[in-house]
Amino acid sequence: MNYFLTEEQQMIKELAARIADEKIAPVAIEYDIEGKFPHDIIKYLADSDLCGVYIEEKYGGLGGGVFEMALVVEELSRACGGIALAFAGTGLGTFPIILFGSEEQKQKYLPDIAAGKKLAAFGLTEANAGSDAAGIQTTAVLDGDHYVLNGTKQWITNGGEADVYTVIACTNREKGARGFSAFIVEKGTPGFSFGKKEDKMGIRASSTRELIFENCRIPKENLLAREGMGFIVAMKTLDRTRPGVAAQALGIATGALNAALKYSRERIQFNQPISSFQAVQHMLADMAIQIEAARALVYQTCRHIDSGAKNISKESAMAKVFASDTAMKVTIDAVQILGGYGYMKEYPVEKMMRDAKITQIYEGTNQIQRNVIALELIKELSSK
Amino acid sequence: MNIIVCVKQVPGTNEVKINKETNTIIREGVEAIINPFDEYAIEEGVRIKEKTGGKVTVISMGIPKVADLLKETIAVGVDEAVLLSDRAFAGADTLATSYALSMGIKALGEYDLIICGKQATDGDTAQVGPSLAEKLNIPHTTYVRKIEEIKDGYIRCQRLTDDGYEVIEMPLPAVITVVKEINEPRLPSIKGKLKAKKTEVKILTADDIGADKDRCGLKGSPTQVIKTFVPEHNVVAEMIEGTAEEQAKKLAQKLLSMQFMKAR
Known part of the structure; x- marks a missing residue:
C-alpha cells in the first residue's frame, strides 16, 4: 500500500529498516535472553541521525513529528520490540520538554538527545x-x-x-x-x-x-x-506517544507475519508446503488484513497529530488499542502457524508474542484507552 | 589529505550470470550495487579524512547510471564524486580500465593516497588497483588489512597474507587495495542522504581527461574472453573429529593406510 510518505519520511523508514535487518535482527534473541541494553544499536541510530527525527532542526534534530518517530519505531520493532523501546522510551521522556520546556530547557537537553548522546x-x-x-x-x-x-x-x-x-x-x-x-x-x-x-x-x-x-x-x-x-504535561505527552506504542505493536505484528509467511512456504507436510492449505492461508490473510488496517489508522493518526490538531486523545487511544490488540492476535497466530517450532526460542515468533503483550498494557491499558474513547464520544455528543 | 577511492558498479547478487554468446556478465535486470569491497575502501578513506582533514573523491568508470550509485557515497562522508563516462570506454578489460582511471585521476590534480577494494565481486581479477599504480608510476600495496600510520608522504600498513601479515612502508602518493578486515563500513545518515540528493556527480569524457581513445574500451583491451567457467575442485577433504589426541591417532592411521608414512 502506498502511504504517500514524503521523500524524507521514505529515507527515514528505509534507513531504520536497514538498521533493523542488518544490526538488530541478528542479535535480537541474544539481547532478549541476556536482558542486554542495546547501547551499540543506539550508536547506529545516532550516527544515522535517527535519534532526533522528532526534534526541531534548531536543536539538531530533523524537524519531523510523531509520524517520523512512529516510522522509526515500527521498522525497529519489526526486528525487536524491546530494542526499539530504547528509542521510543526516549521519545516518551523527551516530549514533555518538546511540548512544555522553556527555551533554556530545550537548549540544554534537546541537542544531546537529538544526537543520541543522551537517552531520556x-x-x-x-x-x-x-x-x-x-x-x-x-x-x-x-x-x-x-x-x-x-x-x-x-x-x-x-x-x-x-x-x-x-x-x-x-x-x-x-x-x-x-x-x-x-x-x-x-x-x-x-x-x-x-x-x-x-x-x-x-x-x-x-x-x-x-x-x-x-x-x-x-x-x-x-x-x-x-x-x-504536571497532570496536563503527562496527558499531552501520552497523547503524542501512544502512536509510538501503536507503531511498536505494528512493527512486532509485521515481523510475526513475515516470519509466519516465510515458514509456511518452507514447511512441508503431506508432501506440500503448509501455505497450500486453506486453513493456513486464511490465517495469513486475516493477519495481513488486520496489520494493514492498523497501519492505515496509525499513520493517519500521526498525520492528524502532526497537523496541529487540538483534540487528539481519542484518535491516539484508538490507534494504540487497535494496533496493540492486532499485535497480540497476529503474534499468537504466527506461533500457531509455526506450531512446535513457533514455541521454541530458535524461531523468532515466541519472542514476538511475549513482546506484543506489553503493548496492550503500558502507556495506559487498553481498557483505560477505551474509557478515554467512550468519554470523548459522549462529550462530543453532549456538546452538539 | 587528498584521498581518491576507486569504485566499480557490480551486479547486486552472488549469482553472476554470464551471456554464453559473448562470455560477458549479464547486467540487465540485475540490481546494481557498489562493489562490496569498495565500501571498505570508501570507509577507510573517510576515516583518514576525519583524522587528517582534506577530502575524499570517489571515481568510477561506467555508464551514466552509475552516477546514482556514486551519489550514495556522499551520504557516508565522501566529498566529491567523479564518473568517467564515454562510449569510448565501453568493453574495457583491466588494462584499459586502469589506463582510463589513471588519466581521470591525473586530470583531478594533486592526491596523497588512492584506495581500491581488493577486487570486484563480478570479475574477481584484483588487477585494476596494482595496474593503476603502474600507470601512475607510484608504489602500491595490495590486501591491506590495517593502516598503522599515515602522514605527509608516508604510509605504513599491514598486508594480509595466507599465514599472517606483512608490514609495509611506502612513500606517498601510493595505491592501496583493502580487504574487509580493515573496518566496518558505516551506515548512511539522513543528513548525508539529503546532502547526496543535492550533489552533482561530475561526468568526464575521454576528451575531458585527454585519454588516447585507442587505449580505451574494447580497442585498448588485449584480453579476449574465450570461455568462462567455474574451475572444478577435485580436492576431497575429510574432517577428523574428536579430541586432539584422538584426531592425531586417526590422522596417523589414515596416513599409514595411504602409505604416506611408515610405522616404525
Missing part, C-alpha cells in the same frame, strides 16, 4: 498509581532555589540507562489533579538512585527499573511549565 525516560507510574495516576505519592517541596523530591517511581522504561528523566510529582496535595508538577531530573543528582532491574516476560532488551528519590534536590529551573501543570 518518563517517570509517572508508581506502585499505587497506575491507571489512576492521581494516586501519585512522590512529592516535590520548594526549598529556596531547589525542589526536594521524595518517593519512588516504578517500572520506568530506560531506567538507569537514561540521562534525562521527566518526572511527575505532587506539589500540592490539596489541589487534586491540579496539584501535580513535572520536573527534569538528571542522572547523577545526589539523592536520585535506581531500584532493581525488573525481570520481564517480554521487551527484555529494554531496561525497566525503579527511580528512587531520597531528599533529591534539583534546581528550581528544572520545573517544566508551571506548578500544577
